[in-house]
Amino acid sequence: MGWYNKRLAKSIWVFHVSASPCNNCDIEILDLLTPRYDLERFGIKLVGSIRHADVLLVSGIFNQKVGPRVQQIYQQAPKPCFVVGIGTCPASGCCFKDSYNISKNIKDIIPINLYIPGCPPKPENMIAGIVKLVEVLNA
Amino acid sequence: MSMVNNIPVGPFHPLLEEAEYFNIVVDGETVVDIDMDIGWMHRGHEFISEQKSFTQSIYLVERICGICSTSHPIACVHAFEDVDNIEIPERAAYIRSLVGELERIHSHLLWFGLAGHFIGYDTVWMWAWKYREPILQMFEIISGNRNHYGMMRIGGVAKDVDPARIPEMMKILDMVDDKMNMIIKVAKDDPVLRSRLKGVGVLTHKDAVELCAVGPTARASGVNTDVRQDEPNDAYGWVKFDVPVLPNGDVYDKFVVRALEIIESTKICRQCLEKLATVKGPILNNVKHISAGEGLGRYEAPRGEVFHFIKTDGTNRPIRHKVRAPSFNNIPTYVASCKGIPLADALITLASVDPCYCCTERSLKVVDINRDPFQIDLLKLSREKTQQIRSKIHE
Amino acid sequence: MPENEFFAAMGDKIGKTIEKKLRYYFEVKNEDLHDVVNYIFNTMGCRLSTATATELYGGIEVLYHFSHDATGTYYCPRIIMKDKKKPQMKSITPIVRGAEWIEREMAEMFGIDFDGHPRKEPLLTRNNPTVEKLPLRLRRIS
Numbered sequence: 001m002g003w004y005n006k007r008l009a010k011s012i013w014v015f016h017v018s019a020s021p022c023n024n025c026d027i028e029i030l031d032l033l034t035p036r037y038d039l040e041r042f043g044i045k046l047v048g049s050i051r052h053a054d055v056l057l058v059s060g061i062f063n064q065k066v067g068p069r070v071q072q073i074y075q076q077a078p079k080p081c082f083v084v085g086i087g088t089c090p091a092s093g094c095c096f097k098d099s100y101n102i103s104k105n106i107k108d109i110i111p112i113n114l115y116i117p118g119c120p121p122k123p124e125n126m127i128a129g130i131v132k133l134v135e136v137l138n139a
Numbered sequence: 140m141s142m143v144n145n146i147p148v149g150p151f152h153p154l155l156e157e158a159e160y161f162n163i164v165v166d167g168e169t170v171v172d173i174d175m176d177i178g179w180m181h182r183g184h185e186f187i188s189e190q191k192s193f194t195q196s197i198y199l200v201e202r203i204c205g206i207c208s209t210s211h212p213i214a215c216v217h218a219f220e221d222v223d224n225i226e227i228p229e230r231a232a233y234i235r236s237l238v239g240e241l242e243r244i245h246s247h248l249l250w251f252g253l254a255g256h257f258i259g260y261d262t263v264w265m266w267a268w269k270y271r272e273p274i275l276q277m278f279e280i281i282s283g284n285r286n287h288y289g290m291m292r293i294g295g296v297a298k299d300v301d302p303a304r305i306p307e308m309m310k311i312l313d314m315v316d317d318k319m320n321m322i323i324k325v326a327k328d329d330p331v332l333r334s335r336l337k338g339v340g341v342l343t344h345k346d347a348v349e350l351c352a353v354g355p356t357a358r359a360s361g362v363n364t365d366v367r368q369d370e371p372n373d374a375y376g377w378v379k380f381d382v383p384v385l386p387n388g389d390v391y392d393k394f395v396v397r398a399l400e401i402i403e404s405t406k407i408c409r410q411c412l413e414k415l416a417t418v419k420g421p422i423l424n425n426v427k428h429i430s431a432g433e434g435l436g437r438y439e440a441p442r443g444e445v446f447h448f449i450k451t452d453g454t455n456r457p458i459r460h461k462v463r464a465p466s467f468n469n470i471p472t473y474v475a476s477c478k479g480i481p482l483a484d485a486l487i488t489l490a491s492v493d494p495c496y497c498c499t500e501r502s503l504k505v506v507d508i509n510r511d512p513f514q515i516d517l518l519k520l521s522r523e524k525t526q527q528i529r530s531k532i533h534e
Numbered sequence: 535m536p537e538n539e540f541f542a543a544m545g546d547k548i549g550k551t552i553e554k555k556l557r558y559y560f561e562v563k564n565e566d567l568h569d570v571v572n573y574i575f576n577t578m579g580c581r582l583s584t585a586t587a588t589e590l591y592g593g594i595e596v597l598y599h600f601s602h603d604a605t606g607t608y609y610c611p612r613i614i615m616k617d618k619k620k621p622q623m624k625s626i627t628p629i630v631r632g633a634e635w636i637e638r639e640m641a642e643m644f645g646i647d648f649d650g651h652p653r654k655e656p657l658l659t660r661n662n663p664t665v666e667k668l669p670l671r672l673r674r675i676s
Contacts, residue, residue, distance in 0.1 A: 022202045024205020027205060028285075034265055065662040098186075119202075350632040351630065369603045433552075435608055446599070467636075471632065
């Protein structure tokens, strides 16, 4: 996959999946597109359909209702597809880990390649995370 | 021949107890009925909060919604303080109101951007979000974080405002005022925006009262309800401000109400900052114990009244913590305001309640009930309509 | 004063009352609920904020919160159901349309049967087969 990954790294198209977040990581992701941070200058673009995406940005704790839908979305993505978990929620469950409605094992639903922790992570932090992903793809 | 189709919209949508999946029933192009399936973002806050101590539960309610992430803590601490009638220091009251009003500005600017995006005006989106950044910078100056400020405590606030940085914040408020006046002028003058928003998705006064709508949604329909004037706690009794109320109930009025509210909010922020430069004193009363009883707290969030109810039994945990977010009351008004309007207008009507639409508009699509290859992008539909009006006007 | 008028008009329909600053919590019998709510909502022009259900040792209580916006006062009628296995009470949705979602949510969280509710369906856990039933009563039932 090395050859393909290098082509992918030149212009990453991302799709945003919100799986029961508190909405905060999501507005910070949208913030990346607006004039202050303007991610499109790096060739990173938010796309409207999962079938165009190279990277999934997931945020939230995956409740039991949304979990199967996220799995469906991941299956529809063209492979290779990399998954980035934004925020503390996909990494550890944040303060919701005692809830009755949380998916117990996120790894079974979707394999997450990169975590960007923070509640919410700052946009600079997210850019740094994506740059790390690009470095790995180029290696 | 009339043919009734079901259109599933969703299901991806963020927010606690919020609607994400709409089943729109259409006859041709006209919306007949809307059914909502919610619970995709249900995380069980009330259940978790009963296992946490009071201080932890303030941290928890902050994570209900990232956009009104200080309204819930304010309502929550009001509820705790209501049990024992705890007083807060004067300086703390001003800081609370300052943070609350700044949040209103950032939330309304966010909504402007997204509303512009929905009707195909991406310039409005980029503008509004550009002017929102300095507000987030102010939050960083005050609390150290862009969102989720962690400012509220029972009996006061956690962090003080540095008086040396007040002139810097005043400058930012001046800039926001300037730009808001510009945006209001654009909205009033622009013929495309007027024809897209005026008379669309009307929520009548009667419906707004019967469905118990709150916040800008109700105020645009002529219902004069605002927690800040009905029950002026914190600094709201000491500052001067108006509550804009408009009679028509369409999307345009909701737009204007929010724009006017931003200007009122900057006024309140300025008065708070002026006071913070002179008023000295502590920012936190030491509260050691909360006795058994019932407490009821509310606060006017950007979207309406946030309601928290606490029942305590003398230990350090609540036995019941009820949370009611404003959108929970506002979303049932969709059915009343969407009936009989064209499908292309449905999206902006749904968005006009401001139910945190940030990330989902791209998963909206129209599918026939029989799974025909009939698929239309709602967003595209809405944008095409704007494009048509624009070209008609330019001719 | 609206609160004096209210308590005078309702008379003995109001049970035990707790009075705090700008808040009135009072007990109401199930059969009087419609009269009281009708007076509060239609005659006084209050707005229904929400309703809270709580499980207590002696039963399940439902507390409606009506806000009188002109004075900033809260009127909270309280219904107590002794039967924990099959709690049942009247629905106020025929009087206040805005109560539909609020009552649906209480019904699914606490298993309360609202008599006369137009749509008895779960709200938050609809189409979610894996979630535990009656989640807010879990710890106390077991």
